[in-house]
Amino acid sequence: MSTPFPWPYRTPGIPDSAFERIPGIPMSPREVRVLVLSQLRLGENHCLWDIGAGTGTIAIEAAVLCPKAQVIAVERDAEVVSLIEGNCKKFGLSNVQVIQGTAPDCLQQLSPRPDRICIEGGHPLQEILESCWQYLSPEGRIVATTHSLDGLYGLSAGLAAVRAHHVEVIQSAVNRLEHRGRAQMLVSLDPTFVLSGEK
Template sequence: MRYIKDEEFIRGDCPMTKEEVRILSIAKLEIGDGDTLLDVGAGTGSISIQMCKCAAKGRIIAIEKEDKALKVLKQNKAKFKTDNLEIIEGDASELDLKESFNGIFIGGSKGSIDKIIKIYAKKLKKDGIMVLNFITINNLYKALETLKEINFETECIEVGVSRMKGKSYMMLSNNPIFIVTGKLMEV
């Protein structure tokens, strides 16, 4: 499996899950070749596109509501020739998807993280995995409490990545990111 580098994506003016965080998040999803996967708050599509490459025989759905992100997401879909990617325009907290998923990634929630978790947790197949990324501690806390409330076993890691810049080998850091993995506990 080849992971896609940040500079390969069309970026525009949209937030994007950075390469190292993307790789870890994808790994936490434990994707199989024929899986059905969901990316909520897809942005540029960096997670969705990488999901498509990992589940080449699967089906991936990306939900995005921002116009500028949708434009870039569609451009990346075409660039990477991901025919197994379906883009749904809209607010994830207001959609009623009929599918069930092996894995769900939540990268954007527009302030509705608890509602989105509760809606999409019901869409996970048995042994399905939900992976969520956060920059803010407030959203992290809301997500962990919501997952606990609906009987999910959780893991949380914080990832800090610094990259070398210039001839002096100065390290510049990206924002630290919290990666949460959730699985429904056996009852």
Template structure:
């Protein structure tokens, strides 16, 4: 989905190229349950819910601005398969099994979120996490390894967008994003 399809406010959004790779790494085909932690604008939840209409999506976000814009986007796209929760992860996440978990924001709760994922991901379930800080990516790699996750992968994506400047054009960079994925 294009970024301009989403209603926006000041809440940061996972951009389309990063979202596409993250959703691909989640491997949602034939999965039943998906959890989006730190949902922000809900762009990952919204796109996953649209592309996989039989997927039960749970999105958790703690900030009022995020909840507001996610609700607006759920209504805009007329989605019935998203359960939106305002709360803090992992404390307020429903106690059930998930086939895939995406972590876009951890609110300084990275270790307990990984513990939750380890306990609540189904066998062969996937987890994908996005970071802009190298230190957070290295911390999660250790946490995933210590928890026994398999096939840990890490990629960095840098996207540059074409912009006009006077009579010419240039590529303006977005912040690079580190995408970490692993399997239970």
């Protein structure tokens, strides 16, 4: 059995290269992941639902940072579910449960009730957010990400519809130094909207 990938720190920021990937499957890059994790405000014993988990980076990093927390990662595609399970195994995690399902239809099957919800994908986002809100514990917190203006409008409308408190909207703009031949260039990542609100 291989040794789990080491992350001995108490802060987020696991390198993107530490995660196994499938071409075409989205992954929250490190800088966006750090922002999302900070907005989630996870407690030591919280339960987190990660809806549309993709590569599983947020679910996995949350589980690494809070080993007593319960993390449920939801993804609709069987191949991607296997990818998340493989990444969990790589990090030696036992506190992540990976569920194959499509939100919002699968939400009623999830247990326990979440203290925190992260929405990383799905359609339509507004419907998913409003459905997730019904399961969120009192004083719980929801964080959602999108790259599109349509997604921004849908999530904003959803937070308004459920009357979320302390709503925040952040747009990340991140540039990374990359080597292109002999040149060094700052290359921008896709801008991401990060929305959050409390019950």
